Amino acid sequence: MKVERAKLSWLERLYIPSILNGFKVTMRHFFSWKRSGVYADKQSDYSAKTTMQYPEEKWPVPTGYRGAPYLVKDVDDNTKCVSCQLCEFVCPPKAIRITPPGQGGEVDREGAEKMPKEFEINMLRCIYCGFCQEVCPEEAIFLLKDYAITGENREELIYDKEKLLSLGGADERAYDHHVQDGVDEGIKKWEKKTQDAQNQPTFH
């Protein structure tokens, strides 16, 4: 098929008006930075600039965004994961690898019976599906906001337990906090379960 080109007029063939037109657009942008609304909602230092200073500045990710899965601790700085290996089982690309503690394995708090000896997630394998977060009975693993997972070699991208725990930090999710008389007592899982039990419907 042959495309007929439109015939250019004499003025158009000069090109100078078009160049001036383009220059006008550039200038408009150049002088209109004060009015720019691109980052107005973010209140960042860069709010006026069109070019984002990545990676110093990162894109805000929406709620519900599924970034890299990390292990979280409770507010008392205790490991929440109990090495049940459900996430390892459910993980579709088999990115998770847990070494169970065995009899008499180390735990970081009194009364706990079981914690993983080693916990690895291969970030190259992870597909950010969120199944691990969904299956975890202890709310110990969450897909946080990190999306830029980089490294210089493959080994570096297998995150071990220590790294996952430090990246995950303390779990500050409100629904996990135990609030007594308006005072937030932190995440007290068993108190919460008791409260849940007390809030159950009663039968007469």
Place this chain on the structure above:
Amino acid sequence: MAAKDSKPAVETVTVKVDGRPVEVPRMTPNWEGKPEPTTVLQACKQAGIEIPHYCYHPKLPVSGNCRMCLVHVAMPGRPGPDGKPPMNEDGTPKVFPMQLPYEPQTPRGVIGCATGIIPGMEIYASSPETKEMREAVMESLLINHPLDCPICDQAGECKLQEYSYDHGQPESQFQEFKVHKPKAIDLGPRITLDAERCVLCTRCIRFTKDIAGDDALGIVNRGSYNEISTYPGEAFDNNYTLNTVDICPVGALTSNDFRFQMRVWFLKETKSLCTGCGTGCNTTIGSRENKMYRYEPRQNDAVNSDWMCDSGRLDYKWIGREDRLAKLKGPKGVSTWPSALKAISDHLAGVEKGTVAIVASARQTNEELFLLSRLAKHLGATTDSVARKGKADHLLLAEDRNCNTTGAQLAGITTKRVGSKLSSIAKEISAGKVKTLIVFGEDVTKHGIDAKLLKKVTLIVSDILPSATTKAADYLLPGCAHAEKRGTFTNVKGRVQKFMKALEPPGDALPEWEVLHELVHNVTGLDEFRSIEGLFNCMAGEVKAFKDAELTWAGLGDLGANVKL
């Protein structure tokens, strides 16, 4: 098979299960094998309907305490004065659904595990009434049960989980605080008890009292504080304690060896045998990613019933040992299987008759021993094996701690007096008569053929763990543990049983039968099979006892077959 047909007819009873008439034998063997009236639970099982149960175990006396097996039934009426049972108007016998005597219209259940069937009985195994009873029992069992599944070793094979899923309710009506009982109690050297998870079914108590013959466990405290315990200060320690872990329907009794090692849903199960003694208990190997995690007994009523001893069960660590032989070794220029097999075949083809001796192991498979005996016959070699003896016990453990002495005897490798020829082999070596020694799986330096003598012979050794003999070997052929190959053993009573491959062998290691097959083929020309099945069938055609029993690999099935000794 004519003999089977002429068995006396079994007396049967017809009952209705969920409206379907089922004919079942009137008597069923109980845990001791004595005939007892068939129970509701057994009748339903034969009808293909599973009645949930915790305390009932076919190999233990019935105790009827968990109430999980409650079912609603209807009984035929008693004959009236005329001697005739009450009839419906249409002429069928009338049945009366059981109900509470003080509250007619409320259905009453019977425990299926301890209620004998009577002709004409109707069992409502899946009726709403039965369902409601089960839900109630589940709810009561879960009242004080901890939410431990994530850290409970039983999860994945837990009856409480399964029945909760099938017969439980999503919510509990129980609002009071749960009773907390001690956790991680050291019950004995191999067992840890979590009292909170126990459903007090007493299976463990009955097993250890009635089967193991050690009345070590009991229930202490009252009501919801009931707890399994040993006598204060006593440890639960006999050679059969770990069976209680298997039969415990929940995660109350856990094995220290397996505790927190691996979740059961990752384990691949492979049918195998225990190699701890001559009994040859049937086992299941649980392995994941080429690592073995546990043995569990596999039911075989002709051998080990449902049990196995603790010493045999824990005797597997050597399979994954770090120092396993994984490298083939030979004189200069021999570092691969083809070169080693060629060099050894050439050597054996050139030796004079009578200058070879073979020390095989009574822990090798029938097939390997058969191939070795073939080789021995061709070379005119003296053969023997090494005896291992221990103390037999009342239940399973045999005096003979080799797993295949019978097989070695049937193959002609050794005689009734195992190991009696070892000293004469030593003498012949020192006299210079024997110039080539083939050793399979034994450390002969511990049995009279010391390192000095080994220097005088061409030493061909196959083993899986290093020893003084493997160190002295001219040719070292790394072999496989039973879990890494297939084969058969013959137990002390003459039962030939097969085991399957669960793991990949390390490094160069190859199943001994493959290596021997190649050698025997090169030296004697035997060439009748390509696979272990073919090898077994070839052997069954030559070894008299096997031939008489018309054994075939396929015919052995999972449970094996007996031969006459």
